[in-house]
Amino acid sequence: MKNIEVSETVLFYDTDCGGVVSNIAYLRFVEKARAALFSGLGMGLAEMNESQLFPVVVRTEIDYIFPAKLGDEVVITASLANAGKVRAVCEFTLTVAGNDGASRVIANAKQTVALVQMPSGRPKRLPGEWVGSTDSAI
Numbered sequence: 001m002k003n004i005e006v007s008e009t010v011l012f013y014d015t016d017c018g019g020v021v022s023n024i025a026y027l028r029f030v031e032k033a034r035a036a037l038f039s040g041l042g043m044g045l046a047e048m049n050e051s052q053l054f055p056v057v058v059r060t061e062i063d064y065i066f067p068a069k070l071g072d073e074v075v076i077t078a079s080l081a082n083a084g085k086v087r088a089v090c091e092f093t094l095t096v097a098g099n100d101g102a103s104r105v106i107a108n109a110k111q112t113v114a115l116v117q118m119p120s121g122r123p124k125r126l127p128g129e130w131v132g133s134t135d136s137a138i
């Protein structure tokens with residue numbers, strides 16, 4: 001699976017009183033990219049709803065590097081970095097265009113997910129093609 005990219009314009013509800021993106025908004029940006037990533041892996045929202053099999057976040061790490069501001073166009077790149085038998089690690093890079101037009105990294109994030117069958121809440125093995133599509137297994 002190659003990288004996917006999505007974008008999000010920073011709106012008023014994403015910012016704090018100083019006009020910079022609130023830390024919680026970064027999670028929303030990552031969520032949008034993760035949904036697109038899993039759709040590319042054959043787990044679109046409709047398929048998840050029908051099968052009741054969902055990627056559940058068990059850990060999130062975010063390194064905030066530079067603040068995004070109201071009106072910025074944030075580009076979120078996502079990839080499936082590692083996949084083992086029951087867990088996968090997704091990596092995200094969030095960038096904005098600087099005044100010179102060059103992309104500037106504003107945050108890096110990583111999420112560990114497990115597939116969970118609902119309504120039982122029981123974990124399921126990851127698809128074999130995911131395990132072979134990454135650089136290393138966990």
